[in-house]
Amino acid sequence: MPELPEVEVVRRGLADHVVGRTVTAVSVGHPRAVRRHLPGAADLCGRITGRTVACAHRRGKYLWLTFADDPDEALVVHLGMSGQMLVQAAGVPREKHAHIVADLSDGSQLRFVDQRTFGGWALAPVTVVEGTAVPVPVAHIARDPLDPLFDAEAAVRAIRSKRSEIKRVLLDQTVVSGxxxxxxxxxxxxxxxxxxxxxxxxxxxxxxxxxxxxxxxMRDALTAGGTSFDALYVNVNGQSGYFERSLNAYGRADEPCRRCGAPMVREQFMNRSSFSCPRCQPPPRR
DNA sequence: CCCCTCTCCTGATCGC
DNA sequence: TGCGATCAGGAGAGGG
Known part of the structure; x- marks a missing residue:
């Protein structure tokens, strides 16, 4: 489940293995992977082919590639729940859920693999928000804490202005992203x-x-190479992350809190699982 | 405008 | 052995 650290690992992989290459052909095998590109798959393929990748960018969980010929248009990539950006030799058999495959000028292929199809690619114009160029679909996403221009005090104000539970606010990508x-x-x-x-x-x-x-x-996770729970998340070269050994809360129901020893509890929140220590993190009175 | 619920999707796992 | 139910969750649409 890629969050900021995992997406950043992918961005670095793209910077190393895709930037500077030219797209020579693109094929879309599953239309849902390009559903956010409203003009359709053929339009997307036609407009990427022949272009050279200039840079790999990220904000929060969003990735985008820019091209050397036109800085005002970007290929926006969201990994969703299970998306992967794999760089493979052209001869490697296509993965079952390889929904988009781009041939690159060095003979490799950039493949978008996504079992649950929550992610996808879309071309979008670039706009300027608070002095930073971002694609239009990313314009409403707040800066993430690893952004050099992240304003922590402004984020504190934004969080405290919300009349909602803190977990819900932290998951809101328009408040703080990633x-x-x-x-x-x-x-x-x-x-x-x-x-x-x-x-x-x-x-x-x-x-x-x-x-x-x-x-x-998130810095710690990035240092460790991103979290991984199964084969759904792998980085751009297909290597799994290994931060999961360091998790203190997520997935630890009934296991002892690493701080106080109390059994961790699992609760439902927003139709998702939440894990916490009942002693260190007392719930609010209702 | 703000907050919150629902929905999309596939595969692993579990109980009967 | 098979099959239905459940769970995983990012993010946007739409409702209140």
């Missing part, structure tokens, strides 16, 4: 905050420390 269910639970555990507490009810110092923990957990 966090998904796993790293939100890890951040809340590190900061000793229950996800059902009101965002507006948290003090400024508490929200500051929560943001600092979120930043730290």
């Amino acid at each position: 966090l998904g269910n796993i790293y939100v639970d890890e951040s809340l555990w590190r900061a000793k905050i229950h996800g059902n507490r009101s965002a507006a009810g948290l003090s400024r110092p508490v929200v500051r420390s929560l943001l600092a923990e979120a930043t730290a957990v």
Whole structure:
């Protein structure tokens, strides 16, 4: 389940193995993978073919490639739940869920593989938001904590302005981007905050420390190469991440809290699983 | 405008 | 052995 660290690992892989190559052909095997490109698959293939990749960008969980001939258009990639960007030799058998395959000028192929088809590719114009060029589909996404221009105090204000539970707010990509269910639970555990507490009810110092923990957990995960739970997530070369051994909250129901030893609990929240320590992270009174 | 629920999808796993 | 139910969750549409 790719969140910011995993997506950044993919971006680096694209920077190393795709930037500088020219797309010589593209084929789309599953129309759902390009559903956000409204003019359709043929249009997307036609407009990418012949172009040279200039740069690989990321904000939060969104990736985009820009091309050497036109900085005002980008290929926006979202990995969704299970998307992979694989660079393979052309002779390697096509994966079962390889929905888009782009032939590159060095003889390799860039393949978009996505079992659950929540992700996809789309071409979009680039616009400028707060001094930074981003594709239009990314314009509403907030800066992530690893962005050099991330404004932590502005993020603290944005979080505390929400009349909703803190976990819901952290998952809202328009407030702070990059966090998904796993790293939100890890951040809340590190900061000793229950996800059902009101965002507006948290003090400024508490929200500051929560943001600092979120930043730290994502940096740590990035250092370790991204989290992986199964073969659904692999980086651009097909290598799995290995950060899962370091998780303190996610997936640890009934196991002892690594801080206090109390059995961790699993609760349902927003139709998803939440993991927390009942002692370190007391739930709010209702 | 803000908040929240629902829906899309496939494969692994479990109980009967 | 087979089959239906359940679970995994990012993000946008649409409802209140």
